[in-house]
Amino acid sequence: CYVSADNVEMGRRLAQAIAGSGAGSCAVVRTTASSGAADQRLEGLTAELDEQGIPWEVLGSGDALPQEGAIAALTPGESETLCTQAGAAGRVYGVGASNRLLHYLEEGAAQALVIQSDYDAGYLSVLRLVGAMQGLAQNDVVLDCYTVTAENMFTDPVDQILFPVG
Helix, strand or coil, X not given: CCEEECHHHHHHHHHHHHHHHCCCCEEEECCCCCCHHHHHHHHHHHHHHHHHCCCEEEEXXXXXXXXXXXXXXXXXXXXXXXXCCCCCCCCEEEECCCHHHHHHHHHCCEEEEEEECHHHHHHHHHHHHHHHHCCCXXXXXXXXXXXXXXXXXXXXXXXXXXXXXX
């Protein structure tokens, strides 16, 4: 059994944030080796961008960033890196909720981040483990994902996910 957000849905949420910004195009930066989660996010992102009529392209680590349009990252590490690249600030749409990413979001280097509740993931994983040790059948759990912006990062329910102890 697994406990995870729906990665395809996370990609769709990224695309919806990009569409909501009015961006006319999107460059998706893939600098790390392919992973199942990132590949699924790319699937959701590109499907939703296609539905929204927004042209997109996939760039590698050596490719120059476009001068206009949104720039999407599919992993927290790629999101952090993009926020520091010249010409990308204010156009980054990414995944993750590290302290550094939240700083970039608050300062405007990132426009939106898609997150899951890591607290829920950990808590529900432990519950599933205990149940399995007791011989109980366990079901998969698909966590909700949320789009975070500088405007909503300190409002419910996002603030409780980002800052669970306070």
